[in-house]
Amino acid sequence: MLKVLTMCPGLDEMIPGAYLDCHLMVTNPIDYVEPLATAGASGFTFHVEVSKDNWQELIQRIKLGGMRPGVALKPGTPIEEVYPLVEDENHVEMVLVMTVEPGFGGQKFMPETMDKVQALRKKFPSLDIEVDGGLGASTIDMAAAAGANCIVAGSSVFGAADPQQMISVLRKSVERAQQSC
Numbered sequence: 001m002l003k004v005l006t007m008c009p010g011l012d013e014m015i016p017g018a019y020l021d022c023h024l025m026v027t028n029p030i031d032y033v034e035p036l037a038t039a040g041a042s043g044f045t046f047h048v049e050v051s052k053d054n055w056q057e058l059i060q061r062i063k064l065g066g067m068r069p070g071v072a073l074k075p076g077t078p079i080e081e082v083y084p085l086v087e088d089e090n091h092v093e094m095v096l097v098m099t100v101e102p103g104f105g106g107q108k109f110m111p112e113t114m115d116k117v118q119a120l121r122k123k124f125p126s127l128d129i130e131v132d133g134g135l136g137a138s139t140i141d142m143a144a145a146a147g148a149n150c151i152v153a154g155s156s157v158f159g160a161a162d163p164q165q166m167i168s169v170l171r172k173s174v175e176r177a178q179q180s181c
């Protein structure tokens with residue numbers, strides 16, 4: 001069980017123009033909508049596993065807070081669980097397919113999660129699909145080919161001798177995959 005929570009009000013002003021993509025691995029995401037809106041978050045991604053009863057209200061509140069709603073799912077959660085949230089009139093704008101168990105950086109990419117990315121891309125050709133966990137030079141092509149277009153990368157970028165070059169490797173892989181569609 002993780003207990004660490006850090007909010008940084010005014011982050012948007014400290015890094016002007018940055019897209020602040022906030023993924024909440026918490027039990028009650030609705031409690032954090034207002035604090036994150038105040039902190040200047042751009043995107044608010046909640047977990048489908050804890051939002052079965054209130055995702056419609058959550059999406060509405062996130063939008064009212066001026067943020068972009070996204071939904072995340074853990075490796076063991078079937079992809080079908082997010083379909084209603086993408087298909088609803090008031091829908092999420094991004095799906096985050098976790099490619100490791102949520103919790104910590106530095107874990108090993110789970111290739112079996114790519115079936116979910118593929119299914120999602122086939123059903124929703126223009127949806128933003130994010131992947132998070134173990135993404136780096138040796139795994140990015142798999143994720144990009146499956147249809148992911150938003151990449152969360154920690155260890156591979158911050159541990160690289162040249163972080164900018166690593167970001168470019170990740171970006172080019174996604175661009176190549178998109179061109180070959």
Ligand SMILES: O=C(CO)[C@H](O)[C@H](O)COP(=O)(O)O
Binds near residue numbers: 100103104107
């Ligand atoms: O927090 C995470 C899991 O909950 C992520 O996997 C993390 O942010 C990305 O780290 P890495 O690229 O090292 O896997």
